[in-house]
Amino acid sequence: MTTEIKPVTIPREVADAIETLRRDSASDPAFDNEGIAHAYVTESYVGPIALNLRKIPFDTLMRALLDGYERELTEEEKRAQSATYVKHRYLEALEFADEDELQLGFINGARFVLDEFGITIEGVNA
Known part of the structure; x- marks a missing residue:
């Protein structure tokens, strides 16, 4: 080991x-x-x-x-890294949204949270 x-x-x-x-x-x-x-x-x-x-x-x-x-990442780098992760996870969920209700829930939840906080991520809610 x-x-x-x-x-x-x-x-x-x-x-x-x-x-x-x-x-x-x-x-x-x-x-x-x-x-x-x-x-x-x-x-x-x-x-x-x-x-x-x-x-x-x-x-x-x-x-x-x-x-x-x-x-350590700067706050700006942390936000960019988070946005990249959210976009990747969002696009991944889109692939299975027709077959999986959980994925559809994730998609709608992600859009809702981003809109509520006034955050725009290209390809997700922009």
Whole structure:
């Protein structure tokens, strides 16, 4: 049995801080995982990068460095992802609406909720 290691989701500013530290510049060498962890725990290391790193617990930072990470979605990205899901599910329900009363109920419910909240999704209620 294998265990799948999934990346942890971290705030965008933490991901930016990690990527900034990993980037090699003319004045500063790139940080490896140990250097990033050291920047997190060393109180004398201050500045926006260190403050952003410390926005998550140390264990979460270690998981992000070792297992990988994904950036948290912005509200706009979350809405777009939800709209895509609703449209996909709606179109899927349309395929079986003639044969399945439950699918027809989903279609009517989806349109109703979107209309009530004033949300327009191309191909669903627009």
